[in-house]
Amino acid sequence: MKIAVFATKSYDRMFFERENQAYHFELEFFQAGLDSVTASLAIGFDAVCVFVNDELDADCLAKLAAGGTRIVALRCAGFNNVDLQAAAGHGLSVVRVPAYSPYGVAEHAVALILGLNRKTHKAYNRVRERNFALEGLLGFNLHSKTVGVIGTGKIGEVFCRIMQGFGCRVLAMDPCPNKACLASGVEYVGFEPLLEKSDILSIHCPLTPETFHLIGGEAVERMKQGVMLINTSRGAIIDTVAVIKGLKSRKIGYLGLDVYEEEADLFFEDISDKILEDDVFARLLTFPNVLITGHQAFFTSEALENIASTTFANIACLEKGVACPNLLPHPGQSS
Numbered sequence: 001m002k003i004a005v006f007a008t009k010s011y012d013r014m015f016f017e018r019e020n021q022a023y024h025f026e027l028e029f030f031q032a033g034l035d036s037v038t039a040s041l042a043i044g045f046d047a048v049c050v051f052v053n054d055e056l057d058a059d060c061l062a063k064l065a066a067g068g069t070r071i072v073a074l075r076c077a078g079f080n081n082v083d084l085q086a087a088a089g090h091g092l093s094v095v096r097v098p099a100y101s102p103y104g105v106a107e108h109a110v111a112l113i114l115g116l117n118r119k120t121h122k123a124y125n126r127v128r129e130r131n132f133a134l135e136g137l138l139g140f141n142l143h144s145k146t147v148g149v150i151g152t153g154k155i156g157e158v159f160c161r162i163m164q165g166f167g168c169r170v171l172a173m174d175p176c177p178n179k180a181c182l183a184s185g186v187e188y189v190g191f192e193p194l195l196e197k198s199d200i201l202s203i204h205c206p207l208t209p210e211t212f213h214l215i216g217g218e219a220v221e222r223m224k225q226g227v228m229l230i231n232t233s234r235g236a237i238i239d240t241v242a243v244i245k246g247l248k249s250r251k252i253g254y255l256g257l258d259v260y261e262e263e264a265d266l267f268f269e270d271i272s273d274k275i276l277e278d279d280v281f282a283r284l285l286t287f288p289n290v291l292i293t294g295h296q297a298f299f300t301s302e303a304l305e306n307i308a309s310t311t312f313a314n315i316a317c318l319e320k321g322v323a324c325p326n327l328l329p330h331p332g333q334s335s
């Protein structure tokens with residue numbers, strides 16, 4: 001089994017090579033991301049292994065199939081970057097890693113909340129300059145605050161539990177309420193009450209046609225004055241321009257992002273010597289109450305181990321022709 005691993009970083013290579021000692025797949029690592037232009041690199045490979053910002057559109061998938069590829073192994077949970085209809089049409093099997101770091105992502109969302117609230121990133125710099133003044137560092141207690149959670153799947157569930165540990169009231173919205181969350185006292189409400197009642201809103205649902213720009217101008221209008229908005233899910237769930245308007249009007253008091261709708265051109269690379277072309281992102285960076293990380297919520301050693309082991313286990317299942325629990329159903333087919 002020959003596997004082309006796209007968008008490879010040194011840490012991917014380290015964990016994949018370590019895990020491959022149990023499988024002995026033939027691996028080739030490419031720094032390039034996979035899209036319709038780079039798909040030719042995969043000619044002759046049985047499988048491609050891809051990440052969140054690779055673009056597996058119909059054109060790319062047609063080229064992969066023509067080059068002999070049969071398996072698309074996503075080393076992430078979200079699959080919004082794969083045209084599943086086109087993959088099915090070409091007989092390509094698409095597998096993913098549905099849960100590799102629910103704790104890591106939920107904990108990172110909490111890190112953004114604590115950082116924005118207590119301004120530890122600013123305090124760090126101040127203290128290094130021997131500036132011990134407290135002006136501008138005023139925070140608030142999380143205890144007794146109301147936290148609204150959009151999506152209570154694996155990550156949302158862990159996030160709810162952590163916030164309950166802080167003594168927060170947790171409200172949630174999810175078309176499929178989570179039994180463990182219900183049992184622990186999470187209150188499910190509709191979208192509007194969630195927006196109106198939450199001091200902190202945290203997004204943990206997938207990006208789908210229904211959730212695209214779920215947080216737009218109208219949603220921002222409904223939020224509490226000074227709300228804290230956190231997104232560690234997918235950038236396009238937020239309409240960034242509407243959120244910038246909310247920051248300028250002071251409706252949004254804090255914004256914590258690990259994802260950004262146009263992140264594919266920015267994240268995972270050191271572009272510190274380049275001119276930033278994205279004016280919307282540049283505007284976000286000007287706010288003192290915005291904290292952005294570059295899609296690192298998943299980035300723990302436990303997650304990278306799970307990603308590598310689950311990816312290889314998925315591919316091994318398909319190679320042996322046995323049922324793979326992480327195979328994505330064809331569109332229209334129930335999972």
Ligand code: NAD
Pocket residue numbers: 077078098099102105150151152153154155156173174175176204205206207210211232233234258259295296297298299
């Ligand atoms: P999951 O599938 O376990 O849970 C997603 C939940 O969202 C489900 O309960 C689903 O019913 C709910 N949902 C679907 N549509 C909704 C809607 N319109 N409104 C409210 N809820 C809705 O997924 P997960 O493992 O918890 O991951 C959630 C998301 O986090 C992923 O889709 C991915 O985009 C993102 N993620 C980000 C990182 C990162 O590093 N930043 C890492 C992993 C996952």
